Amino acid sequence: MGLFKGLVFTLALLLIMAAVTGIGVNWGTQATHPLPPPTVVRMITDNGIQKVKLFNVDSSILNALSNSGVQVMVGIPNDMLSALANSVQAAENWVATNVSTHVSSNGVDIRYVAVGNEPFLPTYNGSYIELTLPALRNIQAALNNSGLGAQVKVTVPFNADVYQSSTNIPSGGDFRSDIKDTMLQIVQFLSNNGAPFTANIYPFISLYENPNFPIDYAFFDNYSSPINDSGRIYNNVFDANHDTLVWALQKNGYGNMSIIVGEIGWPTDGDRNANLNYSQRFNQEFVSRVVTGTGTPMRPGPVDAYLFSLIDEDAKSIQPGNFERHWGLFYFDGQPKYQLNMGTTNSNGLIAAKGVQYLPQKWCVLSPSASLDDPQVAPSVSYACANADCTSLGYETSCGNLDARGNISYAFNEYYQINNQLDSACKFPNLSIVTTQDPSVETCKFIIMIKTNNASAVRVTSGSLRNPVGLMFVLMFAFLYSIT
Numbered sequence: 001m002g003l004f005k006g007l008v009f010t011l012a013l014l015l016i017m018a019a020v021t022g023i024g025v026n027w028g029t030q031a032t033h034p035l036p037p038p039t040v041v042r043m044i045t046d047n048g049i050q051k052v053k054l055f056n057v058d059s060s061i062l063n064a065l066s067n068s069g070v071q072v073m074v075g076i077p078n079d080m081l082s083a084l085a086n087s088v089q090a091a092e093n094w095v096a097t098n099v100s101t102h103v104s105s106n107g108v109d110i111r112y113v114a115v116g117n118e119p120f121l122p123t124y125n126g127s128y129i130e131l132t133l134p135a136l137r138n139i140q141a142a143l144n145n146s147g148l149g150a151q152v153k154v155t156v157p158f159n160a161d162v163y164q165s166s167t168n169i170p171s172g173g174d175f176r177s178d179i180k181d182t183m184l185q186i187v188q189f190l191s192n193n194g195a196p197f198t199a200n201i202y203p204f205i206s207l208y209e210n211p212n213f214p215i216d217y218a219f220f221d222n223y224s225s226p227i228n229d230s231g232r233i234y235n236n237v238f239d240a241n242h243d244t245l246v247w248a249l250q251k252n253g254y255g256n257m258s259i260i261v262g263e264i265g266w267p268t269d270g271d272r273n274a275n276l277n278y279s280q281r282f283n284q285e286f287v288s289r290v291v292t293g294t295g296t297p298m299r300p301g302p303v304d305a306y307l308f309s310l311i312d313e314d315a316k317s318i319q320p321g322n323f324e325r326h327w328g329l330f331y332f333d334g335q336p337k338y339q340l341n342m343g344t345t346n347s348n349g350l351i352a353a354k355g356v357q358y359l360p361q362k363w364c365v366l367s368p369s370a371s372l373d374d375p376q377v378a379p380s381v382s383y384a385c386a387n388a389d390c391t392s393l394g395y396e397t398s399c400g401n402l403d404a405r406g407n408i409s410y411a412f413n414e415y416y417q418i419n420n421q422l423d424s425a426c427k428f429p430n431l432s433i434v435t436t437q438d439p440s441v442e443t444c445k446f447i448i449m450i451k452t453n454n455a456s457a458v459r460v461t462s463g464s465l466r467n468p469v470g471l472m473f474v475l476m477f478a479f480l481y482s483i484t
Contacts, residue, residue: 023290023342024051024071024306025329026263029058030313032418033452035334037064039353040311043334044070046351048344053262053306055117057098066106073112073155073306074098076139078119081128084135091138092145100146110152114262115139118159118200120179123319129179132156133186140193153195156186157262160201160241163248169229170240170298173247187254196304197254199245200263203237203282207273208321215273220285232297238264238286243298261305268337270322272396280338283307283329291343314389314418322391333358333450357451364416364426365409367433372404380428381411388414392444399444409439410446417449 027040035043041064044052053073054061065072076084076094083090095113102108115136119128136154143149162183165172175183190197203218216223217237226235234240242259249257266282267274286305288294293302312328330336334353341348370377384390390411392399399410412432419425426432440446 023049023287023344024053024073025049026053026055026306026309027061028055028309028311028313028316029061030315031311031332032315033332033450035311035332035353035356035450036453037061039334039355041065041068041070043330043351043353044068044310046345046354047342049342050344051306052310053114055114059102062098062102062108063106065108066102068109070109072108072110073114074110075114075117075157076135078116078124078128081116081119081131081135084115084138085131086134088138088141091135091142095139095142095146095148099143099148099152103148103152112196113139113143113152113154114157114198115154117157119156120162121159122161129182133182133189136186136189140189149193154193155190155195155198155260157198157200160199160245162199163245165244165247169227170232170234170243171229171247173244174251175248184252187249187252187257191254191257196258196260197245197249198260198262199242200308201238201241201261202264203241204266204273204323206237208271208323219282220289229297234297239296242296242303246296246298259299259304261303263308264305265308265327267323267326268328269326269398270318270324270391270394274323274326275396275398276338280340284340287340287342318391322394322397325389325391332447358448359417359421359451361438361448362421362434362436363409363439363446363448364412364421364432365435365439366405366412367431370431374431376429376431377408380431381408384411384415384428388418390414399441401442402444406439406441406444410444413439413446417447420449 025044027044037058037060040061045068050069051071051073052065053075055075056077057074062072062074080094084094099110099113103110116128116132119132136156140149140154143152143154161176162179163173163175166174174180187197207213207215207218214223214225217235220236220238223235226233227240232243234243242261245259246255249255249259264286266279268276268279287307290303290305295301295303307329309327309329311330311334312326312332314325314332316324318324328337329340329350330353333356336350336352339349342350345351388411391397393402393407393410394400399407402410408431412426412428416422416425416434426434438446
């Protein structure tokens with residue numbers, strides 16, 4: 001029996017060592033017109049990406065990943081934590097359906113199960129604090145019972161706000177006092193099972209939330225006032241944030257625990273600091289560090305990280321900010337946003353999705369004969385933006401160069417395209433017409449929607465989380481109208 005246990009431990013160690021370090025991607029699916037999973041998987045493999053992180057389980061996605069050679073982290077949404085925490089059988093059923101079947105029959109290389117996603121965010125008002133560890137335990141037990149405990153590890157992707165520094169330097173790092181006991185129980189459980197700690201680190205958010213944040217400190221070069229922490233030099237916020245976590249683990253007896261950066265990236269629109277130049281700069285600098293094995297002062301070895309994200313998601317909640325729909329390395333149609341050398345292919349840039357089909361080249365715009373004084377303008381724009389994506393409109397965004405008529409046209413076209421160019425979707429009363437002349441202006445792209453077989457993704461009702469966009473746009477329209 002002792003020999004058997006030794007062999008099992010050795011096998012588990014080899015499997016962990018075989019896990020691909022380096023850059024992976026987050027593949028989110030909150031889109032009205034998602035690309036077909038086989039198209040996305042081919043795009044992933046064409047770009048030499050070897051790891052993907054999913055936020056839930058979709059059998060069509062896992063089937064597409066079958067025998068692809070891509071390592072997978074599958075996710076369990078927060079709203080499932082209660083059921084899994086309170087029922088071992090529910091956990092076993094979930095593992096059997098969403099892990100065991102795909103590993104054994106479909107050849108999907110599942111390496112991790114992410115139990116919840118940032119479950120301790122203050123916005124959840126503590127709803128998941130008592131549920132996360134029991135759910136984690138039950139999923140681990142189910143994996144063990146299925147014979148996959150050595151191959152598939154559990155983890156919890158935490159927001160970086162679960163740790164902090166009392167001294168504003170990394171060595172002052174510890175877990176947040178209000179959740180420290182729970183965090184240490186989770187860390188101990190992860191450690192006992194050879195599982196990693198996963199943290200989502202966003203330098204962009206530091207800049208977004210604090211207008212006085214030094215912008216160069218958000219990137220990886222040219223910061224003139226680095227932090228000196230007892231001889232360890234921090235010239236960027238990522239290293240400082242990451243090592244604050246390292247210190248939190250080390251102070252509590254887990255200094256050797258492996259760390260995964262579950263999400264990191266930079267959006268390209270929806271905020272004055274969310275643009276193509278900054279996104280390319282940040283992602284290229286970060287990827288280059290990973291490719292060259294450059295770590296942090298406390299962990300100088302290679303970083304294990306997943307870029308956020310692969311593709312833009314036009315149905316994401318914008319509660320955190322309008323930038324939420326613009327994190328992708330690729331636009332909604334699988335076209336690269338900019339050149340990015342991932343160090344994984346002979347190409348110096350990203351390779352676009354292949355075989356994507358588009359709707360006809362026509363757009364819905366404000367009629368030249370329509371008057372801005374028409375009382376139907378404001379409610380029509382509000383309706384369009386409440387049911388489409390107007391997050392590229394606003395101050396210093398990609399479409400911030402439009403005048404009032406251009407803003408209205410953009411809103412109308414977004415609604416028209418999201419509804420698959422239905423004639424009825426360009427019937428704003430005495431205001432709209434369909435044109436075959438591309439109304440795009442400089443950096444502001446008026447999209448043509450892709451063809452999709454996902455009928456359920458066509459329309460997002462006005463009861464969705466898009467409502468604040470419509471209200472925001474009406475206010476912005478009033479401002480723009482007042483200055484034209």
